[in-house]
Amino acid sequence: MSFDTQRVARLAMIGLAAASLAACASRPKPAGPQAPTPAPSQPTAPPYTAPATPESPVNQGPLPGTVQDFVINIGERVYFDTDQYDIRSDAQPTLTAQAQWLNRYPAVRVRIEGNADERGTREYNLALGARRANAVREFLVGQGVSGSRIETLSYGKERPIDPGTGEDAWAKNRNARTAITDGAR
C-alpha cells in the first residue's frame, strides 16, 4: 500500500516557497468594531478575465506551521502490517518529518490516533490501535519531541478511512494519524 506522500510533499514544497509570501500578504486583517453590515445587495459580476493557461499554475500552498501544511507537506498518517504495531521502514521518513516539523513549531500539540482494520474484534482492535498510537508516540519522542505535547487515543476499528473490503482498504485502515489539537498557526 503506498500513498505517494513523498512525491506529493515534494510537489507541494516547490509551489509553497513561491506562494507563501503572496498568501501571507493577502491574509485578512482583523477588523475593528463596526456597524451592522447592511443587507447584501445584488451580487455584481466581476469583470471577466480569461482563466490563466494551465501551464504554470500558481500553487496556493498552505502556510507553514498550519494544520494544512502538516497534512499536505508532511503527512499525518503512517501505516501498519496486519496485527502489527512496529514502525515500518516506509513510515520512518514520514515520522521523521513529523518530528522535525513539530520541533520547528514547539507550540503545536498533537493526538496520535491509532486505527485498526475491520478484520478483528472490537475490543482487541482498541488495544491494537493503542499500541500503534504509542509506537508513533515513542518514535516522535525519540526524535526529540517532548512527550508532554503528545497524547494518544485508539479508535480501534471505528474510524476506517477506506470503506472497501479488500486488502488494499484494510491496509489503509491500519494506521496511526497524528492529529494537531492545538498550537498550529
Next chain:
Amino acid sequence: MTLKSVFKGPLAAWAGAAVLALSMAAFAPTVARAQIEVDIDKGAVKPLPVAIPAFSGGGRGADISQVISGNLERSGLFQPLNVANVADKLTDVNVQPRFPDWQATGAQALINGQVTVGADGTLRVDFRLWDTFSQQQLLGLQFTSTAENWRRVAHKISDAVYERLTGEKGYFDTRVVFVAESGSKLARVKKLAIMDQDGANPQYLTDGSYIVMTPRFSSTSQEITYMALRPTGSSIYLTNLETARTETIGKFPGMVFAPRFSPDGSKVAFSVEKGGNSDIYVMDLRSRQSTRITTDPAIDTSPSFSPDGSKIVFNSDRGGQAQLYIMNVDGSGVRRISYGGGRYTTPVWSPRGDFIAFTKQTGGEFHIGVMRADGGDERLLTTSYLDEGPTWAPNGRVLMFSRESANGNSRLWTVDITGRILRPAAYQGAASDPAWSPLLD
C-alpha cells in the same frame, strides 16, 4: 413451577401469579413428558408443531398469542401452525378443548388462553398448555398485571411453555442492550439502545454524539455498563436503567474499555491501556478501588467472569496471537485454554458455567463458537465475513451476536449451541454489540 410473584420497581403493578394447575400431581415428569418433549441439545431437527389460537375474551387476546407464537417460532424449536379455521373456538379456558379438532391440524401441543379485564383495568390472563394427542394438560397458569404490561405476560407464558416442553429455562422475558448504528461505514453513528428480546419497545439511551461500544448488563438487570469514546478519550459508564443515572467508573491515564460486571454485580472487570499496553483491572464498585490483575506486556482484554465469580476468562496475544486464557480473579493461575489455529477473542462465560462462547478468526472468516471451560469440545457455530461478540441468553443455550456484511451492514443474529438454529434476531435495524439481560423478575 417456577413462576415468581414478585416484581420490583416499576413493575410492582404485577400481582401474584397464582398457579391454577388442575391436578398437577397427575403429571409426574416421566408421564407427561413422555408424550411431547423437545430436546434442545439436539437442536430440534424438526420443530414441534404447536397451535396457538388467539386467546379468547377480546382485547389483547390476539396480541398475546401472537407474541407467544413469535417467541416460540424464533427459538427454532417450535413451529406455530395457522389455526384460524379450527372449529373449536375455545371461548372458555376452563372447558377442555375438543382434541380431535386440534389433532387434525397436526399440532402436538395447544396453547390456549383467556383474557379478562377487571373493573380497575387489571389484566388477567389464564392459559393452558395441552398435549393434544395424550389429551393431558401440561400447564395451567394465571397472570395478572396492569394492562400496559401485556407483552410481559406473553413473554412469561412463552417462558413457562418453553420450560415445560424443553426442560430448560426460557429466555423470553428479557431485554437486550445494544448499539444502534446509522450512517455509512466512513461516518458511522452509534447510539446505545435497549429493547425487549423480541425487538419490541426499542429506545435510545444516548444521542449518537459520541461513539458507544460493548454495553453489558449486570445480573440485577437494572444496571448496564458500556464504553464511550470521544476524541478527548474513553470512559466506562455505569447507567441505572430505573433512575437513568449515569456515572463513570473514574479516570485512568490511558484508554479504558471492555467492561463487564461480575455475576453478583459488585465488581466490574475491564481493560486499561497505558503506554500501549492493555491489562485487565477489577474494580470493586462499592469502594471504587481497582486492582490490576494482569501485568503481561501483551494485549490482555475482553474479561468475562465465571458464574461463581472466582475466575476470569480473557483474550491475550502473549503467545504470539490472540488466544483464550483463564485466571483466578486475583490474577493468579493463568492458563491457556484455546489451542486451535486462528485468533480467538471475546470469550464469554455461559451463565450456566458449562461453556465459553468466543469469536474465532481463521482463514479470512469469522466464527462464533463454544468450548467447554477447560477448552475441550470446541465447536464453531457460525461462519461469515464478520461475526463477533456473542452474548448468552440467560438459559445458556442460545447466543446473540453481531454479523456485519462486507458492505458494512451490521445486524443482530441468534444461534443455539448446536449451531443448527441460526437466524436473524427479531430487531431488524442496523445494530451491533448485543448484550442479553438476565431473566427479568
